[in-house]
Every structure is written in C-alpha cells, then in structure tokens.
Amino acid sequence: MAWRAARRRVTAPLLLLRQRGIASCIDPSAGLTEEQKEFQKVALDFATKEMAPHMAEWDEKEIFPVETMRNAARLGFGGIYVKPDVGGSGLSRLDTSIIFEALSTGCASTTAYMSIHNMCAWMIDTFGTEEQRHRFCPSLCSMDKFASYCLTEPGSGSDAASLLTSAKRKGDTYVLNGSKAFISGGGDTDVYVVMCRTGGPGPKGISCVVLEKGTPGLSFGKKEKKVGWNSQPTRAVIFEDCVVPVGNRLGAEGQGFNIAMKGLNGGRINIGAAHASVLLAQEHLTIRKQFGEPLASNQYLQFRLAEMATRLVAARLMVRNAARALQEGREDAAVLCSMAKLFATDECFAICNQALQMHGGYGYLKDYAVQQFVRDIRVHQILEGTNEVMRMIVARNLLQG
Numbered sequence: 093m094a095w096r097a098a099r100r101r102v103t104a105p106l107l108l109l110r111q112r113g114i115a116s117c118i119d120p121s122a123g124l125t126e127e128q129k130e131f132q133k134v135a136l137d138f139a140t141k142e143m144a145p146h147m148a149e150w151d152e153k154e155i156f157p158v159e160t161m162r163n164a165a166r167l168g169f170g171g172i173y174v175k176p177d178v179g180g181s182g183l184s185r186l187d188t189s190i191i192f193e194a195l196s197t198g199c200a201s202t203t204a205y206m207s208i209h210n211m212c213a214w215m216i217d218t219f220g221t222e223e224q225r226h227r228f229c230p231s232l233c234s235m236d237k238f239a240s241y242c243l244t245e246p247g248s249g250s251d252a253a254s255l256l257t258s259a260k261r262k263g264d265t266y267v268l269n270g271s272k273a274f275i276s277g278g279g280d281t282d283v284y285v286v287m288c289r290t291g292g293p294g295p296k297g298i299s300c301v302v303l304e305k306g307t308p309g310l311s312f313g314k315k316e317k318k319v320g321w322n323s324q325p326t327r328a329v330i331f332e333d334c335v336v337p338v339g340n341r342l343g344a345e346g347q348g349f350n351i352a353m354k355g356l357n358g359g360r361i362n363i364g365a366a367h368a369s370v371l372l373a374q375e376h377l378t379i380r381k382q383f384g385e386p387l388a389s390n391q392y393l394q395f396r397l398a399e400m401a402t403r404l405v406a407a408r409l410m411v412r413n414a415a416r417a418l419q420e421g422r423e424d425a426a427v428l429c430s431m432a433k434l435f436a437t438d439e440c441f442a443i444c445n446q447a448l449q450m451h452g453g454y455g456y457l458k459d460y461a462v463q464q465f466v467r468d469i470r471v472h473q474i475l476e477g478t479n480e481v482m483r484m485i486v487a488r489n490l491l492q493g
Contacts, residue, residue, distance in 0.1 A: 138195065
C-alpha cells in the first residue's frame with residue numbers, strides 16, 4: 093500500500109526542500125556566498141510553488157505560461173544579467189547559472205525559454221545604443237514583452253555562418269527576405285533578434301537587427317510538434333520584403349555573427365533537470381521494493397546512484413567555472429563554455445535517463461516527472477551548437493597553439 097500511495101507524480105523541487113533529502117555532497121548551495129544562497133532559495137521556492145505543480149499540464153496541453161514567467165520577472169528573473177538602469181538585475185553569469193539551475197527543477201522547458209529570453213535582452217543591452225537599450229530592455233526585463241533568438245535556418249544549423257536570410261539596404265531601412273527555423277517562442281513572442289546577411293559570404297557579412305511582431309512582411313510557420321520543450325512554442329519565422337529601420341541594427345554592419353556567438357556562450361548550460369532526477373531516483377530507490385527488499389539495498393543500484401551524483405557535481409563545477417570565465421572576460425571563456433555545454437548536457441542527459449531506468453516501467457508513465465525531464469533535456473545536446481560542434485571548438489583551441 094505504501095508503494096501505491098507513492099505513485100502520485102513526485103515533483104523534484106518538493107524534494108529539494110526536504111533538507112534531509114539533500115546529501116551534502118550534491119548540495120547545490122555548497123560554496124556559494126550568502127547572497128547567492130538567498131536568490132537561489134527564492135528561485136527554488138518559485139520553482140516549487142509556481143512551476144512544478146503545472147509542469148505536466150504545460151507539457152500535455154502545450155501551454156506557454158506567460159503569467160508565470162511574468163511573476164518570475166517580478167523577482168528579477170526577466171533580465172538577470174542586464175544592467176539595472178534599463179530594468180535588469182545586474183547579476184553575474186555565475187549568479188545566473190545558479191538561478192537557472194534552481195528554476196529548471198520546476199520545469200526545464202520553461203526555464204530554457206527564459207534563458208533564451210534573457211540572452212536576447214542581454215544582447216540588446218550590451219550591443220545596442222542607449223536609445224535601443226531604453227526602448228527594448230525595460231519591457232523585456234519585466235516580461236511585458238517576450239523575445240526570440242533567430243539564427244538557425246532550414247539550410248544552416250551548425251554551419252550558422254552560411255545563413256541566407258538577406259537584408260538589403262534601401263535608404264534608412266533594410267528589406268529582409270528569408271526564413272529562420274526552430275525558433276523558440278516564434279509567433280507568440282514580441283521581439284525578434286535576427287541574424288541576417290547585409291554583406292558577402294561568411295561570418296563578416298552578417299549583421300544583427302531587432303524586429304517587432306506586427307512588422308509588415310513578418311510571418312510564422314505552423315507550430316511544431318516536439319518530443320519535449322512543449323511549454324514553449326516553436327515555429328519558423330518568415331521574412332517577405334520585411335522592412336526594418338536601420339536604427340534597429342545592433343552594432344555595426346558585419347558584427348552580427350560575433351554578437352550571435354557571444355550571446356550563445358552564456359546560453360549553453362542547464363543542469364537543474366539532472367539534480368531533480370538524482371533526487372527522484374533517490375526517493376524511488378528508498379520506497380520501491382523488489383524481492384522483499386528496498387531497491388536501495390541493491391549494491392548495483394547504489395553504485396549507479398553514486399555515479400549519477402558524481403557526474404552531477406562535476407557538471408555543476410564545469411558550468412560554474414565557465415560562468416566565472418565568461419563574467420571575467422577571459423580569453424578562454426568561449427572554449428570553457430563549449431566544454432561545459434558538451435560535458436554537462438551529455439552527462440546530465442545520461443543522469444536523467446538512468447533515473448528513468450531505475451524507475452522501471454513506472455518511469456515510462458507520464459504520472460512520473462522523471463520521463464518529462466528526460467524528454468525536455470534531450471534537446472540540450474542539439475541546440476545552441478550541437479555537441480559535435482562543441483567538440484570541434486575545443487579541439488581547434490587545443491591544436492591551434
């Protein structure tokens with residue numbers, strides 16, 4: 093009967109708040125300052141109360157939880173590393189990684205979109221003029237408006253520098269033609285940060301412009317049906333003689349590829365689903381019995397749980413190391429971000445997948461949160477530069493000197 097009672101959908105943030113359930117060796121607050129522990133707690137509380145109870149419904153009904161995200165923005169999570177003078181929280185990249193890890197325990201899919209939104213707001217804040225910063229950032233930081241990042245095209249994914257969307261200069265405007273693929277939030281969001289070709293072939297011919305929903309010539313494809321990430325819509329973004337003021341360009345002509353890559357460096361990491369999955373596995377092994385004994389007494393499963401915990405902590409340390417390097421503007425920041433993205437997403441998918449395996453047949457039921465974490469985290473090995481591309485970046489850095 094105890095097992096039948098435990099069959100309810102267990103949500104990870106509730107486990108996170110059970111202090112006895114967090115062994116010190118995997119405690120995500122270890123090594124943090126008191127201030128960092130405070131906003132980590134705020135993020136965990138929000139994940140527990142505002143996200144986890146709705147995670148399954150958002151996934152099943154494909155709901156884009158606009159009001160929940162606006163509530164998160166009221167806590168400062170709409171522009172975490174945007175400067176305060178335009179409504180941002182002005183926190184560091186390390187602080188940001190701590191917050192996103194905490195939020196993703198409540199819903200990895202929704203948190204992933206929030207990460208993309210924050211990246212777009214940072215790009216405008218960092219590379220925009222004062223007029224652009226004050227025009228766009230306040231409403232993005234409050235999440236009164238939402239943003240999408242538009243780089244990938246139907247024919248250029250990993251080879252982003254070969255993008256074909258054109259922006260022809262015509263007086264004080266650009267006329268855009270082309271399309272973008274797999275755009276998170278596409279059609280439901282208000283601001284589109286678009287990489288387009290204003291010059292010749294290659295990365296130096298790419299510029300970055302900001303479009304607003306409702307611009308004539310801007311349209312969207314059908315809503316894609318996805319394995320995971322169902323709490324955020326994904327559509328193609330289409331430009332047909334779409335006229336954009338030159339004043340909406342971020343930075344100089346030809347700077348767009350550099351802007352795009354700098355944005356991605358900060359968006360390549362997310363490990364909260366793995367922490368949640370370790371806790372779910374821990375809970376399951378304690379409750380579930382086989383052959384008259386709790387699964388927790390099986391040494392093989394003990395060893396696998398230990399391996400999962402070890403990989404989790406290693407991934408977290410790599411992520412936080414890369415975040416520090418990025419914040420400090422170190423020369424090796426980009427390659428460290430690539431290493432962290434490669435390691436964390438590969439290892440953390442393995443952690444979530446192993447947690448599902450430990451649940452046996454129950455893990456394959458949608459009554460259990462672990463299957464959703466597996467589905468939502470799988471795409472992290474593909475997006476924002478596939479892990480194969482991350483390997484190329486690391487190898488190139490090692491062999492060039």
